[in-house]
Amino acid sequence: MNAHAPLAHSADATNADEAIARQDAMTAAMTSEQATAVAMQDTLLTPRFYTTDFDEMDAIDVTPVRAEWDALIARMKADPNRGHFKKNEDWDHVDWEGMDPVLRAEFIDFLISSCTAEFSGCVLYKEMKRRGSNEDITTLFQLMARDEARHAGFINDALREAGIAVNLGFLTQQKKYTYFRPKFIYYATYLSEKIGYARYITIYRHLEKHPEHRFHPIFKWFREWCNDEFSHGEAFALLMRTDPKLTSGRNVWWIKFFLTAVFSTMWIRDHQRPVFHDALGVDTAWYGQEVFRKTSEISRQVFPITLDIDHPRWRPNLDRMERGSVQVARGRARGGLGGTATRLAGMAKCGWGFVALYTIPAIRHDMPESSVMEPAY
Numbered sequence: 001m002n003a004h005a006p007l008a009h010s011a012d013a014t015n016a017d018e019a020i021a022r023q024d025a026m027t028a029a030m031t032s033e034q035a036t037a038v039a040m041q042d043t044l045l046t047p048r049f050y051t052t053d054f055d056e057m058d059a060i061d062v063t064p065v066r067a068e069w070d071a072l073i074a075r076m077k078a079d080p081n082r083g084h085f086k087k088n089e090d091w092d093h094v095d096w097e098g099m100d101p102v103l104r105a106e107f108i109d110f111l112i113s114s115c116t117a118e119f120s121g122c123v124l125y126k127e128m129k130r131r132g133s134n135e136d137i138t139t140l141f142q143l144m145a146r147d148e149a150r151h152a153g154f155i156n157d158a159l160r161e162a163g164i165a166v167n168l169g170f171l172t173q174q175k176k177y178t179y180f181r182p183k184f185i186y187y188a189t190y191l192s193e194k195i196g197y198a199r200y201i202t203i204y205r206h207l208e209k210h211p212e213h214r215f216h217p218i219f220k221w222f223r224e225w226c227n228d229e230f231s232h233g234e235a236f237a238l239l240m241r242t243d244p245k246l247t248s249g250r251n252v253w254w255i256k257f258f259l260t261a262v263f264s265t266m267w268i269r270d271h272q273r274p275v276f277h278d279a280l281g282v283d284t285a286w287y288g289q290e291v292f293r294k295t296s297e298i299s300r301q302v303f304p305i306t307l308d309i310d311h312p313r314w315r316p317n318l319d320r321m322e323r324g325s326v327q328v329a330r331g332r333a334r335g336g337l338g339g340t341a342t343r344l345a346g347m348a349k350c351g352w353g354f355v356a357l358y359t360i361p362a363i364r365h366d367m368p369e370s371s372v373m374e375p376a377y
């Protein structure tokens with residue numbers, strides 16, 4: 001998602017007017033229609049809805065990982081988080097009116113983006129359950145759809161207090177669906193589940209130490225929440241484990257591609273919300289690296305490589321992509337020939353940065369006998 005609303009904190013003095021105009025646009029009151037329009041956006045940076053070859057997925061045979069599979073499904077069926085996603089006495093009053101307008105705008109942006117991403121999972125999983133006939137697969141996808149529906153609904157509840165609701169029914173019918181072959185769904189979805197876990201738990205642990213920065217009660221719900229995401233990631237790890245070809249040979253290049261794309265997208269998106277991260281008392285770059293580190297450690301359970309996030313080329317090129325994306329947004333906002341030139345220059349910068357990141361040698365390692373892990377952060 002993002003109406004972005006490129007950065008309002010541009011250091012470039014010549015763009016001060018633009019920055020102010022952007023800030024005005026961001027802080028204007030948002031309606032539910034606008035929120036839904038934001039969720040409808042499809043750019044490289046916004047959460048997408050996916051569709052795939054459901055028959056191929058339905059044909060997966062989980063026999064090679066049967067024992068681990070049954071244990072995971074049993075845990076998910078036991079539904080430890082039934083009842084968690086409800087407001088209770090821990091849900092403090094939120095002073096939306098008194099909130100700094102830029103923080104409010106960025107936080108709402110964060111909530112809409114998260115809600116769309118959660119709901120995107122729900123839509124994909126529900127469709128798999130509907131189309132499938134393989135009981136192992138349909139059971140898993142039914143359980144995951146259940147969780148994601150709760151997650152999206154809970155965020156929507158939080159948004160409703162600010163007078164905003166994303167129209168999820170409308171999104172289901174009208175948002176564009178991107179086709180990914182099943183193996184790309186495995187890589188992308190596995191990573192988004194595990195990075196989701198790492199993001200939620202990192203914020204949760206940080207706010208445990210610094211409760212004065214917890215400016216909204218929803219963060220209190222993050223620990224149990226991220227355990228759901230962890231389990232979803234475990235399921236995709238097992239699915240990939242059923243076929244060693246998925247994580248070897250040429251596919252390792254695809255894995256590297258998805259790792260690089262998911263990490264760099266997160267970096268860019270998070271840097272679009274400087275005030276939100278300030279309010280949390282979190283340095284955006286520290287947070288990014290911390291989430292990458294946790295996700296890398298976890299993904300060793302199934303991927304034979306991890307990205308070298310301490311390589312000297314890593315940070316400078318993430319920053320290059322971030323600057324490029326600001327330029328693209330600025331060009332798009334300006335329009336006309338000048339705007340197009342700015343946009344193209346920004347895209348070139350992003351492309352250059354991506355290639356520079358992709359060509360950093362990856363760290364190879366042996367995969368463990370079993371992929372099973374516990375959420376340990």
Ligand SMILES: [Fe+2]
Pocket residue numbers: 118121147148151228229
């Ligand atoms: Fe979720």
Ligand SMILES: [Fe+2]
Pocket residue numbers: 121148193228229232
């Ligand atoms: Fe999930």
